[in-house]
Amino acid sequence: MRVCKKNIGWLISVIGLFCFSFIVSINIKDYSARLQQDYDVLFENSDGEDINLSNLKGKVVVINYWAKWCIPCLAEMPGLNQLYLDMRENRNIIFMAVDMDGNAVKGGNFMKKRKYSIPVYRIKTELPLDLQTKSIPTTIILDRKGVLVNKHVGGMNFKSTKFKEALQQLSEE
Known part of the structure; x- marks a missing residue:
């Protein structure tokens, strides 16, 4: 039972890390795209x-x-x-x-x-x-x-x- 709880904890951590890195990479791409826009000022x-x-x-x-x-x-x-x-x-x-x-x-x-x-x-x-x-x-x-x-x-x-x-x-x- 302990092994199963430990594995679930690791699995949740890995999934959380993956989701976080995915969100961060999307935000970086959005920010980079904004920087590439013309500044119409x-x-x-x-x-x-x-x-x-x-x-x-x-x-x-x-x-x-x-x-x-x-x-x-x-x-x-x-x-x-x-x-x-x-x-x-x-x-x-x-x-x-x-x-x-x-x-x-x-x-x-x-x-x-x-x-x-x-x-x-x-x-x-x-x-x-x-x-x-x-x-x-x-x-x-x-x-x-x-x-x-x-x-x-x-x-x-x-x-x-x-x-x-x-x-x-x-x-x-």
Whole structure:
């Protein structure tokens, strides 16, 4: 009788593990499929021109969510701007500083006063969940296929040589 109960316990454990791994693999496939979708999101730059994220396939896209009142955002901005200046000749990389206050013109003027050159945008349409954040600063990187490869919430060291090299490598893939 003990052997039978022990075997039933093992059998239930194996079946449970199989079901769990099956569910996890389905969820991973669903998540991967979502990441492969085009991000049909509209942004407007400080000149009033619209840009659709789905039209940027073929380029690495660096999106930084920031606000004028956000101290960590302002602390990382010199490094982000310098990275933009260092890499702006690379036609395979696009930088977008997205003003989360929703006014690209005011955000652009704010940047100009501080002698920053990075292009400023505002969000015009709803963001997909993958691109949303509840905290700023947040930096998102899309590869040339339009796939989300990195989402970092919090301040970043944009002066890092490794980060710059990783962007360069992504732009060549």
